[in-house]
Structures are given as structure tokens and as C-alpha cells.
Amino acid sequence: MKHTISVLVENTAGVLSRITGLFSRRGFNIDSLAVGITDNPDISRVTIVADGNEHDVEQLAKQLNKLVDVIKVQSLDQEQLISRELWLVKISCTPDKLSELKNITEVTGAKIIDVTPETVTLEISDWGAKLMNFKALIEPFGILEMVRTGVVAIERGAGGIGRK
Amino acid sequence: MKAAEAVAKCLKKENITTVFGYPGAAVCAVYEAIEKEGIRHILVRHEQNAGHAANGYARVNNTPAVCIATSGPGATNLLTAIATAYMDSIPVVFITGQVSSDSIGRDVFQEADITGASEPFIKHSFLVKEAASIPKIFKEAFILAGTGRKGPVLIDIPEDIAEEEIDFKYPEKLSIRGYKPTTKGNKLQLKRCAEAIAESERPLICAGGGVLLSGATEELYALSEKISAPIVTTMMGIGSLPTEDERNLGMIGRFGKEEANIAVNKCDLILLIGARVGDRAVKSPTFIEKTTKIIHIDIDPAEIGKNLTADIPVVGDVKNILSALLDVVSERDVPLWTTKKEDNKEKTLAEKLVKRVSERLSDGGIFVSDVGNHLITAANNVSLKKGARFFTSGGMGTMGYALPASIGAYLASGKDTVAFIGDGAFQMSLQELATVKQHNIPVKIIIADNSSLGMVRDYQKAKNLKEFAVSLDGSPDYLKLADAYGIKSALVDEESDIDEMLDNFLSAKEPFIILCRTE
Numbered sequence: 001m002k003h004t005i006s007v008l009v010e011n012t013a014g015v016l017s018r019i020t021g022l023f024s025r026r027g028f029n030i031d032s033l034a035v036g037i038t039d040n041p042d043i044s045r046v047t048i049v050a051d052g053n054e055h056d057v058e059q060l061a062k063q064l065n066k067l068v069d070v071i072k073v074q075s076l077d078q079e080q081l082i083s084r085e086l087w088l089v090k091i092s093c094t095p096d097k098l099s100e101l102k103n104i105t106e107v108t109g110a111k112i113i114d115v116t117p118e119t120v121t122l123e124i125s126d127w128g129a130k131l132m133n134f135k136a137l138i139e140p141f142g143i144l145e146m147v148r149t150g151v152v153a154i155e156r157g158a159g160g161i162g163r164k
Numbered sequence: 165m166k167a168a169e170a171v172a173k174c175l176k177k178e179n180i181t182t183v184f185g186y187p188g189a190a191v192c193a194v195y196e197a198i199e200k201e202g203i204r205h206i207l208v209r210h211e212q213n214a215g216h217a218a219n220g221y222a223r224v225n226n227t228p229a230v231c232i233a234t235s236g237p238g239a240t241n242l243l244t245a246i247a248t249a250y251m252d253s254i255p256v257v258f259i260t261g262q263v264s265s266d267s268i269g270r271d272v273f274q275e276a277d278i279t280g281a282s283e284p285f286i287k288h289s290f291l292v293k294e295a296a297s298i299p300k301i302f303k304e305a306f307i308l309a310g311t312g313r314k315g316p317v318l319i320d321i322p323e324d325i326a327e328e329e330i331d332f333k334y335p336e337k338l339s340i341r342g343y344k345p346t347t348k349g350n351k352l353q354l355k356r357c358a359e360a361i362a363e364s365e366r367p368l369i370c371a372g373g374g375v376l377l378s379g380a381t382e383e384l385y386a387l388s389e390k391i392s393a394p395i396v397t398t399m400m401g402i403g404s405l406p407t408e409d410e411r412n413l414g415m416i417g418r419f420g421k422e423e424a425n426i427a428v429n430k431c432d433l434i435l436l437i438g439a440r441v442g443d444r445a446v447k448s449p450t451f452i453e454k455t456t457k458i459i460h461i462d463i464d465p466a467e468i469g470k471n472l473t474a475d476i477p478v479v480g481d482v483k484n485i486l487s488a489l490l491d492v493v494s495e496r497d498v499p500l501w502t503t504k505k506e507d508n509k510e511k512t513l514a515e516k517l518v519k520r521v522s523e524r525l526s527d528g529g530i531f532v533s534d535v536g537n538h539l540i541t542a543a544n545n546v547s548l549k550k551g552a553r554f555f556t557s558g559g560m561g562t563m564g565y566a567l568p569a570s571i572g573a574y575l576a577s578g579k580d581t582v583a584f585i586g587d588g589a590f591q592m593s594l595q596e597l598a599t600v601k602q603h604n605i606p607v608k609i610i611i612a613d614n615s616s617l618g619m620v621r622d623y624q625k626a627k628n629l630k631e632f633a634v635s636l637d638g639s640p641d642y643l644k645l646a647d648a649y650g651i652k653s654a655l656v657d658e659e660s661d662i663d664e665m666l667d668n669f670l671s672a673k674e675p676f677i678i679l680c681r682t683e
């Protein structure tokens with residue numbers, strides 16, 4: 001089962017290597033990892049999506065908590081979260097196919113951000129199955145290159161790990 | 165003052181009077197400051213042994229001990245000692261020199277990323293980037309090493325930073341945002357423990373190293389009496405109570421006492437106290453999970469549920485929790501459901517030697533064993549009176565631990581200290597005989613000589629493998645070696661020799677080596 005874990009960490013050198021080191025050392029498989037600074041410049045926020053049973057994820061959270069640089073750890077179910085991932089995708093697309101592509105961007109919410117005579121670069125921010133649908137739709141054009149940010153997530157409703 | 169002087173001042177503030185180490189160019193400024201500050205420095209003959217000596221020192225005092233090495237090879241030589249301290253939760257602050265901050269990352273002479281290299285097996289580490297942060301970093305390092313689940317912490321100080329001028333002010337108190345160990349047990353959980361104990365007919369206490377690390381031996385004994393529960397120990401828990409006490413069933417595990425393992429299987433409630441249920445202690449935790457109710461008390465929440473699932477977990481400091489538990493449990497006024505049996509097995513010479521020497525240890529005396537077959541001999545035959553201690557490298561099983569650790573243990577305690585060492589392990593650490601001699605440290609060394617890496621040899625035999633690469637042919641004449649170092653020695657060949665040497669052995673004011681042939 002997939003779990004999303006949010007971690008607030010001290011924004012110090014070495015903190016990321018401590019976290020990733022912990023994953024490989026304890027044999028945890030992670031699907032994605034995204035890091036960025038928060039509104040407080042001393043604190044960064046890491047979002048981890050990991051695969052595993054309840055016991056594994058509980059251990060992961062406990063081991064993360066043991067790191068001195070880790071301030072707070074929260075593991076939430078999918079339903080309690082709003083998750084997003086950003087993709088940039090470069091595809092083959094000649095001008096005659098542009099209108100077809102525009103139909104796709106309209107229904108998926110993707111954006112065309114760069115166009116050349118042979119290629120188009122698209123941007124999409126969404127989550128899970130919707131991204132997979134998008135991928136299926138653009139695959140026939142020929143995907144030349146793609147890059148994903150990894151998932152970031154925030155708690156639904158008024159509460160949250162980062163709230164003061 | 166110079167940042168290096170601040171380092172020495174920080175050590176003074178932490179009441180550090182002795183440090184273990186090995187100098188080099190990158191730590192020269194720190195060494196100069198330590199000398200000026202009047203802190204005693206014990207020059208070992210290999211950095212790893214400085215770490216083990218600090219380990220032994222820390223285990224006696226239960227507070228952080230300090231070890232210093234230079235950059236590059238000096239620092240990497242510490243790695244085994246760091247891992248050894250980590251696995252046994254021993255509070256040691258390691259200080260290393262580093263190349264100048266503007267050279268870091270350029271592979272200059274004697275540069276090694278020691279914070280990176282030690283990362284998997286250290287509680288925390290600091291690479292000092294600003295000289296002014298030194299007092300704060302030292303305060304944090306000592307807090308981290310010595311509180312919560314104790315362990316090693318490293319401070320890496322670039323050479324140029326050690327020379328900078330700073331204002332020295334040592335923080336009296338300090339809180340670390342990401343570090344809030346739970347020390348007090350949850351009241352509700354304690355109540356559940358009391359209920360489980362009241363319902364139990366055959367409660368058993370399993371005491372681990374955490375009992376000793378939190379200084380809870382009195383509370384442990386009181387609890388055992390109040391709820392009438394016999395005690396088994398892990399290897400790290402040996403010495404939690406006197407060996408000959410009727411309620412001490414001995415060490416559990418693959419190499420432990422049969423009656424201790426039987427008790428684990430027969431009890432209906434087990435209180436795991438400061439024990440992490442290592443694979444060598446409990447081979448099949450799932451079996452116990454099925455047959456027994458489990459109370460697990462540990463300072464580290466990550467230990468609970470890691471190797472076995474507890475019915476009632478209690479997170480916190482063992483001493484705190486046991487004294488709180490003593491207040492809420494009701495007395496079970498019944499005799500112990502099982503007690504220590506007389507051990508009538510015929511003993512080997514080495515087993516007799518271990519027993520006879522260890523039972524003479526004064527209160528606070530320490531028996532340190534190295535790792536190999538002789539550790540099994542030691543763990544199952546030491547006979548400790550109240551207050552005597554047993555040290556070994558339990559989690560890591562590091563050969564070469566005993567001699568340097570005994571040096572630290574003696575310097576911290578000033579009490580009888582014995583190192584019991586296999587011939588293989590001795591040859592991994594014998595350079596420290598010079599340290600012993602140089603500082604006239606009266607540790608008593610017993611070499612268990614079987615001309616073999618006995619434990620590996622037996623493992624090969626058990627697996628029907630060919631005996632290979634385990635013969636220690638070519639080893640020196642240990643008595644002559646002792647002579648070469650100017651250390652007195654004797655051969656124990658038969659039981660009557662034990663009687664003869666015992667009177668003078670422990671009381672001698674100088675080091676002494678005994679050679680004992682074993683199988």
C-alpha cells in the first residue's frame with residue numbers, strides 16, 4: 001500500500017543525505033521524494049511516498065523521528081490529503097497536429113509552454129490516475145523526454161503538520 | 165580566545181578530565197589547548213582503540229567520554245569504534261580534525277568525509293562551519309550523546325576554524341528542536357502493566373543493557389522482589405544483579421543458559437526492560453509473541469515493535485519507569501515460580517579461571533570480555549558480586565574491544581579491571597600493551613590461547629565446512645611478549661596455578677598478563 005509521509009526538517013547541510021541514507025539502510029522502498037523550503041527559511045519540508053505495510057511505514061516514521069534534524073513526521077492516508085505532482089513533457093508534434101493536442105490539454109488541464117516546428121513541451125500538475133491518463137493520451141505523439149517533480153501533499157481541511 | 169581553546173573549555177565545562185586520542189596535524193591546535201587546560205590525554209596506539217577506551221570509560225560513568233583523532237586516516241580509523249558504541253548505545257563524543265574549510269571537497273592531503281562515512285551508525289554528527297558555533301555544538305553533542313537512547317556523536321573541526329578567534333560563552337541550557345526524548349512512562353500504560361502483572365502466574369523479567377545505562381539496578385531488583393519474578397538477562401544486561409542470586413537465571417539466547425531459555429518459553433508474562441530483543445538473544449520472537457504476554461519498556465520508541473510486537477509498550481527511561489511501576493503494582497506474595505539451579509557441569513580450566521577471578525572483583529570492579537568462543541565462556545561463567553560489571557561489544561561483536569575498553573574502564577573507575585581476550589582478538593589489540601605500560605594502568609589481562617579463531621573454526625565444523633583460515637600458527641610467545649613490554653606475566657596450566665596466582669593477581673598495582681590454554 002502507498003503511504004505519503006510529510007517531514008519537517010532543519011534546513012541544514014547533510015539532512016537530505018541522512019534521510020535518503022536511512023531509506024536504503026533500513027531497506028525501505030520509496031516511490032518519490034520531494035524537498036523544498038517552507039515559509040520559515042530554517043525549515044524544509046520533505047514529502048515521501050513509500051510502498052509498504054503498516055508495520056514498515058510505522059518503523060519508517062519512527063526511524064525518521066530519531067534523526068535529530070527531523071522536527072516532525074506525519075503519515076496520512078490518501079483520503080486525508082491533497083496531493084500534486086508536476087510533469088514537464090517534451091513530445092514530437094508538427095504544426096498540423098497542434099489542434100488535436102489542444103483538445104487533449106483542454107480536457108486534462110495541461111498547458112503548452114514551448115513550441116518548435118517539431119516539438120511541443122507540456123506542463124501538467126495533477127495526481128495519480130489522472131496523470132497516467134494524460135500520459136496515455138500523449139504517448140501516440142511520441143514522448144521525447146519527461147521530468148517529474150515527485151509528489152507534494154498537504155492535509156485536507158484546516159489542520160496540518162506545518163501549521164503554527 | 166582561539167576556537168581550539170574553546171574546545172578545551174567546553175570539555176572542562178562538561179567535566180571531562182581524561183580524553184583518549186592520537187594526534188596529527190589537523191588537531192594540533194586542539195591538542196595544545198587540551199594540554200593548557202590540564203586535561204589528561206591518554207595516547208593509545210591506534211585510533212580505534214581510543215574509541216573503545218572511551219567506550220569503556222563511558223560505561224563506567226554512564227556519561228559521555230571523549231576521543232580525539234586527526235583528519236583522514238585518523239578519522240577513518242575511528243569508524244569501527246563509532247559503530248561499536250552505536251550498537252551498544254554508549255555515549256562517546258568523537259572529535260576529529262578536518263582539512264581547512266576552503267579545501268573541503270578537493271581531495272587534499274588527508275581529507276576524508278568522516279561525517280558522511282559514519283552517518284549510518286552514529287547518533288548525530290556536526291561539521292563545524294563557523295568557529296562561533298563551537299560552544300553550542302559541543303553543548304548539543306553532549307546532550308545528544310548522554311540523554312535519551314545514548315550513543316556516539318561526532319564533531320568534525322576544520323583546521324582553519326580551530327585557529328579563529330571567538331568569544332567563549334558556554335550555554336547552560338539548550339533545547340534542540342528535533343530532539344525531545346520521552347523519559348517518563350505513560351500513566352495509562354503503567355496501569356496496564358500493573359494489571360497484566362496482577363493477572364500473571366509466571367511473570368519473568370528480561371533485563372537488557374538499558375537497565376545498566378539508566379542506572380536502574382536497584383529498581384530492577386525491587387520490582388523483581390515485589391512481583392516475585394525471576395530475572396533473565398541479555399548479554400548486555402549481565403551484571404544487572406549478582407550472578408549467584410537465586411532470582412538470576414542467567415543469560416538468554418543461542419549461547420545462553422538452558423534454564424534461562426526454558427523460563428522464557430514457560431513464562432506467561434515477560435517484561436522486556438531496556439532490551440532490544442536482538443537476534444542473538446531471542447531467535448524466534450514470533451514464538452514468544454504467541455505464547456506470552458509482552459511488556460516492552462525502552463527509551464527508544466523505534467525499538468518497540470521492531471523485532472517483536474509488544475502487548476504493552478512503554479516508552480521512557482528505564483529508571484523512571486521502574487520506579488513509577490513500583491508505585492502502582494501490587495505485591496505478589498508468592499514464592500518465585502522458578503529459581504536458579506545448581507550448575508554441576510564439569511568445568512574447563514578457562515571456565516574455572518573466569519569464575520574464580522570474577523567472583524573476587526570488588527564493588528565497581530569490571531570484567532571485560534573480547535569476542536569469540538571465549539566470550540561465551542566468559543558470559544556463562546562470570547560470577548559477579550553486587551556492583552561488579554561485565555562489558556563486551558554486544559551488538560557489533562567487535563574483536564579487539566576488550567584491551568582498550570579495559571584501559572578506559574580502569575581509568576574511570578580505579579577498580580579491579582580484568583580483560584579476558586582470545587588469542588585472535590589479542591593480536592588485534594596488543595599494541596595497547598604499550599599504552600598500559602606507558603601510563604602504568606594496572607589492568608589484568610587473561611589471554612585465552614587456543615591457537616585458533618575458535619569461534620569461526622567451530623562454525624565451519626558445524627556447517628561441515630573444511631577448517632580453513634582459522635589457524636593462528638605464527639603467533640608469538642605471549643610470555644616473552646609480555647616481557648618485551650616489561651609487563652609481568654604467568655602461565656596458568658592447571659587448577660592449582662589459579663590458587664597460587666589469585667591472591668596477587670587483582671591486587672597488583674601494575675598490569676599483569678595471564679596466559680591460559682583453552683580448547
Ligand SMILES: Cc1ncc(C[n+]2csc(CCOP(=O)(O)OP(=O)(O)O)c2C)c(N)n1
Nearest residue numbers: 536537538563586587588589616617618619
Ligand atoms: C573485527 C572482527 N573481525 C572478525 C570477526 C569474526 N569473528 C568472530 S569470533 C572470531 C574468532 C575469534 O578468535 P579468538 O579471539 O582467538 O577467540 P576464540 O573464538 O578462539 O575464543 C572471529 C574471527 C569479528 N567478530 N570481529
Ligand SMILES: [Mg+2]
Nearest residue numbers: 586587616618
Ligand atoms: Mg582463539
